[in-house]
Amino acid sequence: MMPETDSHSFNTKHRSDNKKAITDQQVLIVGGGHVGLSFALLLAYHGIASTLLEKNRYPTISPSDDRTRRHYLDSRNTALSRRTVQIYQEIGLWDELQSHACRIDSVQISEQGSFGRAQLNKTEEKVESFGQVIENAWLGRKLLLAAQQSPLITLIDNASVNTVAQQVDGVTLSFSNDGEAENEQQLQASVLVACDGRDSTVRQLLDIGTTTYDYQQTAIVGVVETDRPHEHVAIERFSPAGPLAVLPLTDPEGDGNDTYQQGYRRSVVWVCPTGEETKYLEDDAHFLQTLQQAFGQRAGKFVAAGRRGAYPLSRVLADKQVEGRCVIMGNAAHTLHPVAGQGFNLCMRDAHVLAQMMSAQVLKGEDIGNAQLLKRYEKARQTDQKRVIRFCDAVVHGFTHPNPAIKLARNMALLAFDKLPNIKPLVATYAMGLKS
Ligand SMILES: Cc1cc2nc3c(=O)[nH]c(=O)nc-3n(C[C@H](O)[C@H](O)[C@H](O)COP(=O)(O)OP(=O)(O)OC[C@H]3O[C@@H](n4cnc5c(N)ncnc54)[C@H](O)[C@@H]3O)c2cc1C
Numbered sequence: 001m002m003p004e005t006d007s008h009s010f011n012t013k014h015r016s017d018n019k020k021a022i023t024d025q026q027v028l029i030v031g032g033g034h035v036g037l038s039f040a041l042l043l044a045y046h047g048i049a050s051t052l053l054e055k056n057r058y059p060t061i062s063p064s065d066d067r068t069r070r071h072y073l074d075s076r077n078t079a080l081s082r083r084t085v086q087i088y089q090e091i092g093l094w095d096e097l098q099s100h101a102c103r104i105d106s107v108q109i110s111e112q113g114s115f116g117r118a119q120l121n122k123t124e125e126k127v128e129s130f131g132q133v134i135e136n137a138w139l140g141r142k143l144l145l146a147a148q149q150s151p152l153i154t155l156i157d158n159a160s161v162n163t164v165a166q167q168v169d170g171v172t173l174s175f176s177n178d179g180e181a182e183n184e185q186q187l188q189a190s191v192l193v194a195c196d197g198r199d200s201t202v203r204q205l206l207d208i209g210t211t212t213y214d215y216q217q218t219a220i221v222g223v224v225e226t227d228r229p230h231e232h233v234a235i236e237r238f239s240p241a242g243p244l245a246v247l248p249l250t251d252p253e254g255d256g257n258d259t260y261q262q263g264y265r266r267s268v269v270w271v272c273p274t275g276e277e278t279k280y281l282e283d284d285a286h287f288l289q290t291l292q293q294a295f296g297q298r299a300g301k302f303v304a305a306g307r308r309g310a311y312p313l314s315r316v317l318a319d320k321q322v323e324g325r326c327v328i329m330g331n332a333a334h335t336l337h338p339v340a341g342q343g344f345n346l347c348m349r350d351a352h353v354l355a356q357m358m359s360a361q362v363l364k365g366e367d368i369g370n371a372q373l374l375k376r377y378e379k380a381r382q383t384d385q386k387r388v389i390r391f392c393d394a395v396v397h398g399f400t401h402p403n404p405a406i407k408l409a410r411n412m413a414l415l416a417f418d419k420l421p422n423i424k425p426l427v428a429t430y431a432m433g434l435k436s
Helices: 034-045 063-067 082-090 094-100 136-149 201-205 277-282 284-295 343-363 371-380 382-400 404-419 423-431
Strands: 026-030 049-053 077-081 101-104 106-111 117-121 131-135 153-156 159-166 171-177 185-189 191-194 210-226 233-239 242-248 265-273 302-305 309-318 326-328
Touching (some): 026 171, 034 049, 034 082, 049 185, 077 082, 077 136, 077 242, 077 343, 082 343, 094 136, 131 136, 136 153, 191 201, 210 284, 233 284, 265 277, 265 284, 284 302, 309 382, 326 371, 343 371, 343 382, 371 382
Parallel strands (some): 026 191, 049 153, 191 326
Antiparallel strands (some): 077 131, 101 131, 159 171, 171 185, 210 265, 210 302, 210 309, 233 242, 242 265
16 A cells, blocks of 8 residues: 555655656666655656655655654654755755754764864854754655655555566566565666665675675664753764764754754664673663763763664675666665764765766756666766775774774874864865765
8 A cells, every 4th residue: 555645745846847757768766765765856856757666565644743743762863964965955855854853063072981082063164064863754754755745756665576677778677566476567667776775686686796794783773861952962982882973863842953942862873792782772771871981971961761773783885886777776785884974875975966967868868777877877976985985994993993002093093183274174074975
């Protein structure tokens, strides 16, 4: 069953005036997570129609549900970079998203038991903010509602892909609905974009290998309450147990960007060695106490914790991201360590570039699945992708190495980062995703 639609109309922008497709060429997207849905919306903005296939059944949602808020401490969140916010602004979605997003005005980086620390401040760096933290549930529902209401997006949920076949002028995909093999149907398009996550079926069907690295770490994700307001500060803390990020969140009733909110809710991503997660998941008191130890009084007192989720961490990189008329995107192309909050933001820059390249191709009256075009896309994204992948790994390995000499070196590096002119603006620009 498809999700319910209703009369509420989304204000997503369309470059084409009449909201009709500007080309007969179609894009097939497999995987309707945040990346697949965002890519479909980016294509729609350019007047390109797509059909999106999602394995799970989408929930029935309507905008009137917005009044029903979830439990105060029950939420997963994503830190959106300034560039990602700009992309959502460009396609007219940000106004809807920002009511559950919270500005990051400064970032503090430090290591437990060490002298090195650094701070980035929006006034010093002359930026409006370093990004926004948004509730995943809100991001997902708003992207889904916008996709449901776009005349250029066809959503098929509860559908699993069986085969992918490429022809000279197109790509054909077969899928089954409701898990019934006899319900097999076929779809054809000029190009197929796989956004079906870390264990991508399409990537396997295309016989594209991966390079995988198991960090042997698990991320514990949850929401906590502190007795001191967050004041829009994001804290990145490295402790012997693992890296830890505490991010500011909106109040349940409202917009984290207004000045009236009280702001005691914070999102926590705590990374621990795999095998140790159970005690942090099951025992609230132990979790809060460990946070307090790692943080001291930086965030005030940790007074309550919501239910936590656990995510085993690995780096999975597709050996290639283009095969004929097929593109591998999102976590299917590169699944990264969440330590620096870069994974989704990188995917959004990929999606934005590919949608723009396809739009330019349409305007020239040419094939959007052209192998040379897709290879050009793959090449164009290499520098940004490699830089982010290297950065995430350097942070994970650099800050967890127990060797005292390396510990001293990283503390000196933090101090240098804090004091030397010109370095902070450069790092801030990269972290905000404004340079790629
Ligand atoms: C703990 C944690 C914290 C994070 N925090 C941040 C952050 O703060 N900032 C940031 O930028 N990034 C962050 N990330 C990374 C971010 O979550 C991912 O980059 C992002 O979710 C990738 O989205 P995706 O749509 O590519 O993949 P997924 O979210 O995995 O979605 C894949 C979709 O494809 C569907 N699917 C799978 N197989 C099939 C199939 N065969 N047929 C059809 N559909 C299929 C799935 O049901 C799903 O809907 C974090 C990651 C973790 C683990």
